[in-house]
Amino acid sequence: xxxDPEYLKSERSQEWRTALRxxxxxxxxxxxxxxxxxxxxxEVRVKYQDREVNxxxxxxxxxxxxxxxxxxxxxxxxxxxxxxxxxxxxxxLIENGDILGAAATLKETNALPAVCGRVCPQEKQCESRxxxxxxxxxxxxxxxxxxxxxxxxxxxxxTSNIPKTAAPNGIKVATVGSGPAALSFAGDMVKxxxxxxxxxxxxxxxxxxxxxxxEFRLPNSIVDFELDxxxxxxxxxxxxxxxxxxxxxxxxxxxxxxxxxxxxGAGLPRFMDIAGENYxxxxxxxxxLTRVNLMGANSDNSDTPVIKGKRVAVIGGGxxxxxxxxxxxxxGADRAMIIYRRSEAEMPARIEEVKHAKExxxxxxxxxxxxxxxxxxxxxxxxxxLNRMGLGEPDASGRRxxxxxxxxxxxxxVDLVIVAVGVSPNPLVPSCLPDLKITKWGTIVVEEEKMQxxxxxxxxxxxxxxxxxxxxxxxxxxxxxxxxxxxxxxKKVSNPTKIN
Amino acid sequence: MxxxxxxxxxxxxxxxxxxxxNQKISRSRKAGNFVILKIGEKGERFPLTIADADPVKxxxxxxxQIVGVSSAKLAALEIGDCITDLVxxxxxxxxxxxxxxxxxxxxxxxxxPLLPIVEAFKKAxxxxxxxxxxxxxxxxxxxxxxxxxxxxxxxxxxxxxxxxQGLITAGxxxxxxxxxxDECIVIGPAIMMKFASLTTKKYSIPTQASLNSIMVDGTGxxxxxxxxxxxxxxxxxxxxxxxxxxxxxxDEMLMRLGGYRAEEAVASNKYFQK
Ligand SMILES: Cc1cc2nc3c(=O)[nH]c(=O)nc-3n(C[C@H](O)[C@H](O)[C@H](O)COP(=O)(O)OP(=O)(O)OC[C@H]3O[C@@H](n4cnc5c(N)ncnc54)[C@H](O)[C@@H]3O)c2cc1C
Ligand SMILES: Cc1cc2nc3c(=O)[nH]c(=O)nc-3n(C[C@H](O)[C@H](O)[C@H](O)COP(=O)(O)OP(=O)(O)OC[C@H]3O[C@@H](n4cnc5c(N)ncnc54)[C@H](O)[C@@H]3O)c2cc1C
Ligand code: SF4
Ligand code: FES
Numbered sequence: 001x002x003x004d005p006e007y008l009k010s011e012r013s014q015e016w017r018t019a020l021r022x023x024x025x026x027x028x029x030x031x032x033x034x035x036x037x038x039x040x041x042x043e044v045r046v047k048y049q050d051r052e053v054n055x056x057x058x059x060x061x062x063x064x065x066x067x068x069x070x071x072x073x074x075x076x077x078x079x080x081x082x083x084x085x086x087x088x089x090x091x092x093l094i095e096n097g098d099i100l101g102a103a104a105t106l107k108e109t110n111a112l113p114a115v116c117g118r119v120c121p122q123e124k125q126c127e128s129r130x131x132x133x134x135x136x137x138x139x140x141x142x143x144x145x146x147x148x149x150x151x152x153x154x155x156x157x158x159t160s161n162i163p164k165t166a167a168p169n170g171i172k173v174a175t176v177g178s179g180p181a182a183l184s185f186a187g188d189m190v191k192x193x194x195x196x197x198x199x200x201x202x203x204x205x206x207x208x209x210x211x212x213x214x215e216f217r218l219p220n221s222i223v224d225f226e227l228d229x230x231x232x233x234x235x236x237x238x239x240x241x242x243x244x245x246x247x248x249x250x251x252x253x254x255x256x257x258x259x260x261x262x263x264x265g266a267g268l269p270r271f272m273d274i275a276g277e278n279y280x281x282x283x284x285x286x287x288x289l290t291r292v293n294l295m296g297a298n299s300d301n302s303d304t305p306v307i308k309g310k311r312v313a314v315i316g317g318g319x320x321x322x323x324x325x326x327x328x329x330x331x332g333a334d335r336a337m338i339i340y341r342r343s344e345a346e347m348p349a350r351i352e353e354v355k356h357a358k359e360x361x362x363x364x365x366x367x368x369x370x371x372x373x374x375x376x377x378x379x380x381x382x383x384x385x386l387n388r389m390g391l392g393e394p395d396a397s398g399r400r401x402x403x404x405x406x407x408x409x410x411x412x413x414v415d416l417v418i419v420a421v422g423v424s425p426n427p428l429v430p431s432c433l434p435d436l437k438i439t440k441w442g443t444i445v446v447e448e449e450k451m452q453x454x455x456x457x458x459x460x461x462x463x464x465x466x467x468x469x470x471x472x473x474x475x476x477x478x479x480x481x482x483x484x485x486x487x488x489x490x491k492k493v494s495n496p497t498k499i500n
Numbered sequence: 501m502x503x504x505x506x507x508x509x510x511x512x513x514x515x516x517x518x519x520x521x522n523q524k525i526s527r528s529r530k531a532g533n534f535v536i537l538k539i540g541e542k543g544e545r546f547p548l549t550i551a552d553a554d555p556v557k558x559x560x561x562x563x564x565q566i567v568g569v570s571s572a573k574l575a576a577l578e579i580g581d582c583i584t585d586l587v588x589x590x591x592x593x594x595x596x597x598x599x600x601x602x603x604x605x606x607x608x609x610x611x612x613p614l615l616p617i618v619e620a621f622k623k624a625x626x627x628x629x630x631x632x633x634x635x636x637x638x639x640x641x642x643x644x645x646x647x648x649x650x651x652x653x654x655x656x657x658x659x660x661x662x663x664x665q666g667l668i669t670a671g672x673x674x675x676x677x678x679x680x681x682d683e684c685i686v687i688g689p690a691i692m693m694k695f696a697s698l699t700t701k702k703y704s705i706p707t708q709a710s711l712n713s714i715m716v717d718g719t720g721x722x723x724x725x726x727x728x729x730x731x732x733x734x735x736x737x738x739x740x741x742x743x744x745x746x747x748x749x750x751d752e753m754l755m756r757l758g759g760y761r762a763e764e765a766v767a768s769n770k771y772f773q774k
Pocket of ligand 1: 119120121176177178179180181182199200201202206207208209212213241242243244263264265266267289319320323350426428429461462463464468469470471472474
């Protein structure tokens with residue numbers, strides 16, 4: 001919808017926007033330097049697991065940054081956004097001083113702007129497609145910082161506008177899981193008038209947003225605020241409910257649910273299957289982050305324990321690895337090390353996370369790979385053996401394949417090892433639906449345009465389809481699924497013979 | 501799903517039986533399944549086996565032994581209180597078939613998870629011989645219920661204060677010597693399962709052990725519960741909790757049970773090597 005050129009043109013030609021464009025010359029706009037996100041000083045922030053690193057830009061900074069945007073005729077940035085936010089419109093609203101209007105624009109297409117403004121890899125998405133980058137070789141407009149600013153402003157203003165919902169149509173639908181895919185699906189379906197229930201296996205709603213991404217990057221209170229909005233819109237939440245276990249899909253059909261959205265994520269940790277990996281003190285990043293983020297194990301009044309390592313090795317180079325290593329620092333590590341088998345250029349983690357990690361004193365041991373772990377007499381890990389890697393020919397992923405260097409083995413003293421080498425799709429749902437088509441990797445096969453699975457009333461999206469992606473792609477899937485499930489159900493309703 | 505406690509019964513001062521309202525789980529659970537509980541906002545997630553269920557009343561039965569903070573927090577709840585979070589049923593159910601003669605062995609609080617399995621095997625038409633064991637008389641639990649579903653029950657106590665004096669393995673040997681056993685199931689402290697498993701291995705009796713690994717989520721998400729079976733790493737919560745006992749690396753399992761190993765080793769050594 002918002003990629004439609006006619007629509008974009010009509011929005012762009014509104015009087016206020018035309019006026020705003022002529023207020024400042026483009027030359028002056030492009031002369032302004034990109035805003036710097038104010039940050040908590042590294043030596044302070046490493047002491048607090050629960051204090052955000054990025055402090056957010058001020059209203060003045062936001063207004064100035066917004067004025068950099070030239071409100072392009074062909075806003076390529078929108079094409080770079082997986083949910084096609086009307087980027088120039090929200091930025092121009094900020095420039096015009098209508099921050100709540102900007103927030104409302106974000107919410108037209110993005111159910112969780114305060115989340116996305118914090119965790120999206122904008123440098124690979126909208127910002128990489130900004131005119132400043134594509135045509136002028138300058139720093140892009142800070143779209144992500146502005147998104148966060150507008151969303152935070154709205155939350156602080158207390159005048160959060162709850163999106164309008166259609167009159168209830170009485171049709172029950174359910175989601176399996178409560179990560180970003182399911183939440184954006186639920187938000188859209190409730191807007192269409194459906195009776196939506198979100199089923200979550202854990203005791204908290206939010207999926208990775210709660211159990212994975214740490215407080216210093218995404219405070220739970222922000223996720224809770226967005227959840228509250230969904231509640232106000234009428235979405236129902238059931239925690240401690242494993243679809244396929246607590247009740248079967250047939251049970252839920254009997255209770256009147258007519259269609260399902262599967263957003264069960266890719267939550268299964270992978271290990272490397274090397275000698276000594278089951279010693280105590282070696283755990284998956286999921287376990288480590290869950291203990292801290294979901295169970296609050298870092299605080300004294302929590303019953304859940306966590307090992308506070310002094311010499312911590314984190315295996316991997318993705319966001320999960322960065323979140324783990326930075327958490328280890330905050331829990332008191334003297335040495336917090338990233339052990340990654342490729343070089344920094346191949347690291348899948350967000351650039352900002354790598355930068356922050358370096359500032360905080362994380363040691364990067366790139367082009368290294370673990371071979372074996374050793375333990376003390378109690379079975380607690382105390383040492384590991386690694387070898388160095390070189391880069392060979394590009395592999396299937398297009399990245400250069402790491403190859404071990406002969407005779408490069410060395411040892412390292414460690415007292416905590418966190419394995420963050422990837423996750424696999426959660427097999428629970430596929431295992432209880434024999435007719436559901438899955439790939440050899442265990443992801444659910446969907447018709448890409450519709451997110452519809454091989455079982456017609458089941459749609460799916462997010463990591464269970466993609467095998468591991470991003471918050472925004474998961475949310476985009478949820479939206480697409482909602483739109484198509486709506487169409488599917490409306491057809492079914494107008495052709496009632498198909499309903500039992 | 502209120503998770504309200506409607507019955508509470510002390511088997512001993514450390515072992516308590518709870519009947520808890522949860523209609524959904526009472527209907528969907530099978531023998532061998534467990535639940536994860538969390539008590540209070542700051543509570544820890546910990547697993548307990550579903551010892552029994554009544555789908556008509558919509559209740560499940562849990563038997564807990566007080567060993568640390570979480571079990572003590574549960575024990576402190578009274579009739580009418582609600583368990584903050586309760587999720588399940590988790591784990592693969594026991595493979596119940598008509599196999600012939602089943603040797604069912606339970607040590608300590610392990611008798612609680614054994615009960616639904618004994619019942620299911622009996623109902624499937626098997627001959628069931630149960631051996632239940634504990635350190636002393638007051639730690640023998642659920643004897644009457646086990647009797648109800650067993651053709652024969654042997655009770656062993658460490659100190660001889662009840663039943664026969666000796667280790668569970670002595671009771672097992674006796675049965676194995678005198679009749680053909682088609683399958684054995686053992687549930688109890690890891691150290692007991694290790695020795696029980698060594699016993700049946702001598703006689704090549706197919707044996708399942710139900711493991712009590714440390715868990716966090718119970719849904720396969722964290723790997724805290726990993727255990728080596730047949731040389732491969734498996735997750736107890738989703739691949740188990742029952743595994744082929746002769747393939748389990750019990751020493752690694754004991755090591756992974758972690759910090760409390762020292763205290764438990766003292767107790768078990770006394771129990772098994774005396
Ligand atoms: C540590 C970490 C950091 C990350 N950082 C970033 C980042 O900075 N930026 C970014 O864009 N992406 C990041 N990602 C990736 C991103 O979080 C995921 O791609 C995204 O959360 C996927 O969303 P989802 O809705 O598919 O599933 P999830 O968020 O995985 O949620 C799935 C939920 O479904 C539940 N569930 C599973 N099975 C069932 C069932 N049968 N019944 C009921 N509930 C069930 C699970 O308990 C879980 O809560 C990160 C991931 C991790 C782990
Ligand atoms: C699938 C499964 C089913 C289970 N079913 C039952 C059940 O039906 N009834 C029941 O009482 N328990 C059962 N357990 C064990 C139970 O989960 C633990 O005893 C409990 O989590 C201990 O928590 P805590 O906080 O009370 O003790 P913690 O504070 O965690 O531990 C305190 C001390 O208790 C001892 N301890 C802790 N865990 C165990 C253990 N697993 N085995 C022996 N000693 C231990 C140690 O000495 C430790 O130092 C089961 C475990 C699993 C994995
Ligand atoms: S491409 Fe850049 S300058 Fe152009 S509209 Fe988008 S954000 Fe503004
Ligand atoms: S308890 Fe987390 S994977 Fe088994």
